[in-house]
Amino acid sequence: MKENDTTNEMITGSEALIRSLIAEGVSTIFGYPGGAIMPVFDALYDCKDRIRHILVRHEQGAVHAAEGYARASKKVGVALVTSGPGATNAITGITDALMDSTPLVVISGQVTSSLLGSDAFQEADVIGITQPITKWAYQIRRPEDIAWAVSRAFYIASSGRPGPVVLDIAKDAQTGKCNFSYEKTIFLRSYEPVPEIDHEQIEAAADLINQAKKPFALVGQGVTLGNAENELRAFLEKADIPFGSTILGLSAMPSDHPLNCGMLGMHGNIATNIKTNECDVLIAIGMRFDDRVTGDLNTYAKQAKVIHFDIDRAEINKNVKADVKVLGDVKQTLPKVTELVKPAKHTEWIESFKPLYDKEFEYIIRNELYPDSGEIKMGEVVNKVAEATHNEAICVTDVGQHQMMGTRYFKFTQPRSMITSGGLGTMGFGLPAAIGAKYGAPDRTVVVFVGDGGFQMTIQELGTIMENNIDIKIVLLNNNFLGMVRQWQELFFDERYSETHLKNPDFVKIADAYGIKGRKVTQRDELDDAIAEMLSHQGAYLLEVVVETKGMVYPMVPAGGNITNIILGNGYKI
Amino acid sequence: MENKTLYTITIFSENAVGVLNQITTIFTRRQVNIETLSVSPSAIPGIHKFTITALSETEESIKKLVNQIDKQVDILKAFYNTNDELVHQELALYKLSTEKVLEHGSIEYLVRKYNIRVLEISKDCIVFLKAGHYVETQALFEELAEKIGVLQFVRSGRIAITKSPVERLSDMLAKRSEAEERIKESYNKTNE
Numbered sequence: 118m119k120e121n122d123t124t125n126e127m128i129t130g131s132e133a134l135i136r137s138l139i140a141e142g143v144s145t146i147f148g149y150p151g152g153a154i155m156p157v158f159d160a161l162y163d164c165k166d167r168i169r170h171i172l173v174r175h176e177q178g179a180v181h182a183a184e185g186y187a188r189a190s191k192k193v194g195v196a197l198v199t200s201g202p203g204a205t206n207a208i209t210g211i212t213d214a215l216m217d218s219t220p221l222v223v224i225s226g227q228v229t230s231s232l233l234g235s236d237a238f239q240e241a242d243v244i245g246i247t248q249p250i251t252k253w254a255y256q257i258r259r260p261e262d263i264a265w266a267v268s269r270a271f272y273i274a275s276s277g278r279p280g281p282v283v284l285d286i287a288k289d290a291q292t293g294k295c296n297f298s299y300e301k302t303i304f305l306r307s308y309e310p311v312p313e314i315d316h317e318q319i320e321a322a323a324d325l326i327n328q329a330k331k332p333f334a335l336v337g338q339g340v341t342l343g344n345a346e347n348e349l350r351a352f353l354e355k356a357d358i359p360f361g362s363t364i365l366g367l368s369a370m371p372s373d374h375p376l377n378c379g380m381l382g383m384h385g386n387i388a389t390n391i392k393t394n395e396c397d398v399l400i401a402i403g404m405r406f407d408d409r410v411t412g413d414l415n416t417y418a419k420q421a422k423v424i425h426f427d428i429d430r431a432e433i434n435k436n437v438k439a440d441v442k443v444l445g446d447v448k449q450t451l452p453k454v455t456e457l458v459k460p461a462k463h464t465e466w467i468e469s470f471k472p473l474y475d476k477e478f479e480y481i482i483r484n485e486l487y488p489d490s491g492e493i494k495m496g497e498v499v500n501k502v503a504e505a506t507h508n509e510a511i512c513v514t515d516v517g518q519h520q521m522m523g524t525r526y527f528k529f530t531q532p533r534s535m536i537t538s539g540g541l542g543t544m545g546f547g548l549p550a551a552i553g554a555k556y557g558a559p560d561r562t563v564v565v566f567v568g569d570g571g572f573q574m575t576i577q578e579l580g581t582i583m584e585n586n587i588d589i590k591i592v593l594l595n596n597n598f599l600g601m602v603r604q605w606q607e608l609f610f611d612e613r614y615s616e617t618h619l620k621n622p623d624f625v626k627i628a629d630a631y632g633i634k635g636r637k638v639t640q641r642d643e644l645d646d647a648i649a650e651m652l653s654h655q656g657a658y659l660l661e662v663v664v665e666t667k668g669m670v671y672p673m674v675p676a677g678g679n680i681t682n683i684i685l686g687n688g689y690k691i
Numbered sequence: 692m693e694n695k696t697l698y699t700i701t702i703f704s705e706n707a708v709g710v711l712n713q714i715t716t717i718f719t720r721r722q723v724n725i726e727t728l729s730v731s732p733s734a735i736p737g738i739h740k741f742t743i744t745a746l747s748e749t750e751e752s753i754k755k756l757v758n759q760i761d762k763q764v765d766i767l768k769a770f771y772n773t774n775d776e777l778v779h780q781e782l783a784l785y786k787l788s789t790e791k792v793l794e795h796g797s798i799e800y801l802v803r804k805y806n807i808r809v810l811e812i813s814k815d816c817i818v819f820l821k822a823g824h825y826v827e828t829q830a831l832f833e834e835l836a837e838k839i840g841v842l843q844f845v846r847s848g849r850i851a852i853t854k855s856p857v858e859r860l861s862d863m864l865a866k867r868s869e870a871e872e873r874i875k876e877s878y879n880k881t882n883e
């Protein structure tokens with residue numbers, strides 16, 4: 118076992134930690150030092166050639182960067198923070214990673230073990246705080262426990278349904294000496310990451326699909342997490358099944374695939390939502406029926422038989438009752454089902470999606486993407502940027518209207534190209550996640566769309582970008598509003614715009630202060646040129662586009678509503 | 692209480708720090724109140740057993756709760772039962788004034804009448820133990836309180852054993868060690 122590393126000399130816990138990380142193949146970590154983690158940073162100083170540490174400007178940024186890194190690279194993201202405030206600053210990112218099943222190992226320093234529980238300086242009950250927001254949280258109090266705890270942490274974070282793990286390391290465990298021997302964890306008695314495949318269920322799924330006249334598939338991030346894009350494509354093509362994607366599932370299949378009917382949920386495409394309630398067999402693949410996808414469960418897909426592919430047992434029947442559950446890793450289960458399904462053609466059914474798309478195009482998309490007068494629209498910017506990158510870029514977003522525009526209008530040709538905060542909806546995610554994505558996929562263009570609100574939640578990471586010359590393209594869609602909240606106020610709170618207007622700084626000047634090239638665009642005819650300039654520029658670039666102040670994201674299914682009751686805006690009806 | 696059923700949730704866990712916290716968080720999030728809780732080392736060394744009772748209007752909500760618990764890394768197995776599937780007991784201790792008990796009659800009479808054990812007698816007080824279902828220990832409490840007066844009363848959480856002959860944990864452990872062998876074998880093969 119070549120990743121096993123053993124030594125007979127005594128080394129410090131900190132050295133053991135670094136060697137453990139190296140044994141796990143870690144090459145990049147994001148962090149911020151402080152008293153209780155200093156021994157680890159000291160050990161890192163000797164290993165700069167093996168492990169690159171990116172010094173962020175706030176621990177929330179470290180965790181989001183680790184998330185972006187993990188999602189772009191297929192590897193486990195690692196963040197390193199100090200005790201107390203360092204660890205509590207990491208909480209938002211850890212929760213985000215749990216909601217979006219992102220594999221992370223977050224390592225926090227902790228006060229010396231003899232001081233635990235005494236309200237020592239910068240002590241926080243990190244295990245107590247993080248247990249509900251992690252797959253596993255463990256406090257290490259002895260240097261000799263570091264190797265096995267790290268080994269477990271990586272196994273747990275990356276196996277099965279991935280998620281964040283916290284290792285809280287007391288300072289004396291970092292400084293104390295131990296023998297070192299590293300063994301990869303490949304089994305834990307109490308943890309079965311991938312459920313055994315039940316062949317009866319595979320057959321039952323194939324039977325249902327073979328009988329289906331109007332099958333419809335829902336593609337979630339499970340496909341990406343399982344690296345099963347090819348298996349998915351083979352399955353969908355053989356059985357000729359149209360599909361919609363959750364926002365995290367978006368880049369699992371190319372945007373222009375003939376079976377791709379678009380996005381699901383609150384701001385999803387009309388056809389995918391309407392057809393969910395018309396199909397006869399609904400095939401959920403690595404998705405968890407989030408309420409932003411389903412709306413009111415009592416009116417959701419009641420007519421359909423439901424097949425649910427998932428790796429996580431606890432997701433089956435959690436929100437939507439499954440007639441057939443296909444437990445397991447989709448990389449394994451999909452080909453087994455594909456083998457049993459008969460080649461089919463559902464031409465008429467698939468064509469029935471088209472008029473709904475045409476309506477959406479006419480009522481919403483055309484005006485959003487190709488307006489010829491009036492203020493600049495968010496969708497138009499997203500579309501132009503996607504086209505200018507030949508749909509090959511990684512699209513990172515923050516949270517809000519621009520996020521929904523990003524997910525609706527960016528186009529994808531490659532997997533792992535949509536990095537957004539889906540489950541937690543964390544404003545401030547975008548900029549640091551883009552940093553991580555660039556380290557995770559250095560050869561790809563990384564574009565991040567941010568709003569003027571969310572940008573300012575982690576804007577300090579411009580410092581990280583400056584220091585490390587990180588080549589990411591920041592597109593700030595500035596409406597001088599907390600746009601998504603303003604949209605809800607317009608629709609559901611009688612246009613009472615309580616605390617959603619923002620007086621903003623000169624963002625280009627801020628970028629300039631960080632040595633980052635920036636440009637502000639207010640006119641439509643400058644847009645193409647500015648986008649071209651941004652993409653051809655070597656290094657980070659801030660493109661601020663002043664967009665329509667009171668834009669709306671349509672279509673919209675109001676929260677908790679029937680997914681076929683869709684608001685189209687401007688008085689349009691389906 | 693009217694439409695609620697009492698469920699007994701049995702959980703086997705590794706003897707890890709903070710497992711109880713992980714379990715109770717899930718009850719809190721899913722808005723299920725814990726009625727009773729009992730924790731002890733199980734028959735298998737290194738494995739702890741939790742027996743928790745909770746009331747719920749729907750089996751569905753208990754099922755989801757148990758799924759979430761079962762999913763935790765340190766949990767070996769979690770399942771739930773209704774009363775008819777279980778043999779279950781609670782222990783209750785009653786402290787009474789010796790003088791008042793003797794005024795009421797003889798101790799032997801009480802022991803026979805209520806099927807209790809005497810754990811402690813001093814000139815000041817007597818401690819009785821009764822094992823039984825909740826209704827039985829509660830009825831005795833009410834009766835003693837009314838007739839004699841109870842100085843102190845305490846009741847344990849439920850402990851329970853399933854009536855079915857299968858021991859779910861040992862089955863599971865056997866399966867897991869088979870899995871372990873398989874996984875290690877294939878890992879060694881791919882890494883040779």
Ligand SMILES: Cc1ncc(C[n+]2csc(CCOP(=O)(O)OP(=O)(O)O)c2C)c(N)n1
Nearest residue numbers: 517518519544568569570571598599600601
């Ligand atoms: C940390 C956090 N706080 C609050 C919210 C609630 N929220 C969701 S969208 C939004 C507005 C975002 O405004 P902006 O960043 O300007 O983007 P826009 O919607 O205008 O595109 C807010 C406040 C959130 N999602 N995250």
